[in-house]
Structures are given as structure tokens and as C-alpha cells.
Amino acid sequence: MRLHEVVPWGRNLTEYQQMFTLSESDLGGRILGCGDGPASFNTEMHQLGHDVISIDPIYEFSAAQIRQRVEATYNSIISQVKAQPDEYIWKTFQSPDELGRSRLASMEQFLADYAQGRQAKRYIAAALPKLPMFNDQQFDLCLCSHFLLLYAQQLNAEFHQAALQTLLRVAAEVRIFPLLTLDNQRSPHLAPMIALATQLGKQADIITVEYEFQRGGNQMLRIHTPNDR
Numbered sequence: 001m002r003l004h005e006v007v008p009w010g011r012n013l014t015e016y017q018q019m020f021t022l023s024e025s026d027l028g029g030r031i032l033g034c035g036d037g038p039a040s041f042n043t044e045m046h047q048l049g050h051d052v053i054s055i056d057p058i059y060e061f062s063a064a065q066i067r068q069r070v071e072a073t074y075n076s077i078i079s080q081v082k083a084q085p086d087e088y089i090w091k092t093f094q095s096p097d098e099l100g101r102s103r104l105a106s107m108e109q110f111l112a113d114y115a116q117g118r119q120a121k122r123y124i125a126a127a128l129p130k131l132p133m134f135n136d137q138q139f140d141l142c143l144c145s146h147f148l149l150l151y152a153q154q155l156n157a158e159f160h161q162a163a164l165q166t167l168l169r170v171a172a173e174v175r176i177f178p179l180l181t182l183d184n185q186r187s188p189h190l191a192p193m194i195a196l197a198t199q200l201g202k203q204a205d206i207i208t209v210e211y212e213f214q215r216g217g218n219q220m221l222r223i224h225t226p227n228d229r
């Protein structure tokens, strides 16, 4: 992959907990974070003694390269948010500048842990739709924040179907947030993904969550084995 194609913004553990309504029992399982980028989720979970592996194609790059890319995209993203403040709910963050500070703080936490985490194979350079390095059902839970469904124009229906098959191969349960595209429309890939999950004998539920930053983005898709909880 080419780093200049990526907008690497990272969220923190509190945001992941709210986006995915993570319970204590969820936190205690073997978790795969798909497309975690420079989020501090893995770092914070590791510090709490939890078990998370993150995959992202940007993990082929050095800490300096990732930092440079985040800093290069910072002004244009914050300017876009400032130009369209009504597209967002200013509850978790009071202003675009506070949002920016939070994203940079997550990146710093991530970068401080990156070398150690890469060595421990908590950060693995890999890209959906295939994850051949993982065994069947290696994880209890897979979390995918701001990647699948969201990049509906860049990633086509075939990509989404193949990615979901992979995630259900490696994890007992999959949660994806948000259900919207970048222009705040319900993702066209949502219904076909639910249909595929059902066809594979899984239960797919749309769950309203506490987190809402992108206006209308307060729902996640949860796919699991029927009657497992």
C-alpha cells in the first residue's frame, strides 16, 4: 500500500468501549482489531492486561513515517470538520480543536508502544480481505472501527463480502461501527453483509450505541452465532 492514500486517525479505548458497547466480559476475551491504525485502543488494552492484536497495512511503516502522515493530514481534516460543524455531534468533543488534540494524543500513545507491540506481534502489518496468518476461530471478538461500511465508494461489494467471510472465519463474533458512509448515508454494503451473515447461519443485529460523533452514526452491526449470549 502507499501511505499517502491513507487518512490515519486514531480513536481511544473510551471511544471503542462506547462504539462497541464493550462489557467487562468482552474486554476479557481474545480481541482482533481490524484497521486500528494509530488508535490507542490496543496500547490502552495492553496496559490493562487485556489481549488485543491489531492488523493494519500501515504497520509496515516506521513510527516516524506514520507520525509524518498523521501530521500531514491533520490540518486538512480539521479544516474540513470546521467547514461543516453541523455534520457532527459536539458532545464527546466540544470543538474541532479538542477533537484534533484527542486524535494526536491517541497517536502519541500508540507510537510510544509501537516498537514493543510490533515485536510482540500485537501490531501486525496485514490487510483485509485475507488474513492467512490467523487460525480459524482464533479470536472471541473482532472489532472494526471506521473502515468497513464507511469507505463504501473505495471498497466494493466483493471486498466487503470477502472481508466478512474472513472475519467470521477468524472470530466468533464481529462488530462493525459505524453503519454510515463518509457522506453520512447508510452504507449500501450493510444489507448485503447482513444477508451473507444470515446465509452463513449467523445472527446479525443492528444495535444503537452511546457514541455519536458523525451525525446519525450511533449504530453498530453485531454478527454472532444465534443464542450464544
Ligand SMILES: C[S@@+](CC[C@H](N)C(=O)[O-])C[C@H]1O[C@@H](n2cnc3c(N)ncnc32)[C@H](O)[C@@H]1O
Binding pocket: 006, 007, 008, 009, 010, 011, 012, 034, 035, 036, 037, 038, 039, 055, 056, 057, 058, 126, 127, 128, 129, 144, 145, 146, 147
Ligand atoms: C479511519 S482509520 C480508522 C482507525 C481506527 N480503527 C479508529 O477507529 O480509530 C481506517 C484504517 O483502515 C486501515 N486500512 C486501510 N486498508 C485496509 C485493509 N485493506 N485492511 C485493514 N485495514 C485497512 C487504514 O490504514 C486506517 O488505519
